[in-house]
Amino acid sequence: MDECLALADLGASINLMPLFVWKALPELTPTCMTLELADRSVSKPIGIAKDVSVKVGVFHFPADFVVVDFEPDPRVPLILGRCFLKTSRALIDVHKVELTLRIEHEAITYNLDQTSRYSANYDQMTA
Numbered sequence: 231m232d233e234c235l236a237l238a239d240l241g242a243s244i245n246l247m248p249l250f251v252w253k254a255l256p257e258l259t260p261t262c263m264t265l266e267l268a269d270r271s272v273s274k275p276i277g278i279a280k281d282v283s284v285k286v287g288v289f290h291f292p293a294d295f296v297v298v299d300f301e302p303d304p305r306v307p308l309i310l311g312r313c314f315l316k317t318s319r320a321l322i323d324v325h326k327v328e329l330t331l332r333i334e335h336e337a338i339t340y341n342l343d344q345t346s347r348y349s350a351n352y353d354q355m356t357a
Contacts, residue, residue, distance in 0.1 A: 235306045236284075238320070238329070242311030247279060247295035248302040255279050258297055265298065273298050284314065286331055287338040291318050 258277025279295045318331040330339040
């Protein structure tokens with residue numbers, strides 16, 4: 231898969247990738263991990279995809295993804311967790327509604343009001 235949307239999730243401790251996305255990537259590293267998902271279901275990952283290049287703007291970040299056979303939300307099949315946000319040295323400014331990713335002395339900043347297509351188009355938001 232050349233391009234897809236992803237959800238940056240501060241609550242996720244791992245990067246998560248559905249099996250159908252991984253099928254275009256190299257082999258997986260076996261894992262004995264068991265995951266408890268947000269809906270409290272338990273899942274056994276297929277494996278770990280190591281050093282997957284994640285392109286954000288002009289930057290490329292290496293990321294490891296836990297690959298699970300599940301039915302993702304088609305709008306955002308990838309979940310980028312805290313480990314990705316740490317690698318990209320993410321700064322989240324809630325007041326300015328901005329996300330800044332950095333590599334050394336270069337940075338790219340996104341206005342989250344303009345890039346949040348996922349939540350802006352979500353028809354059945356509930357609280």
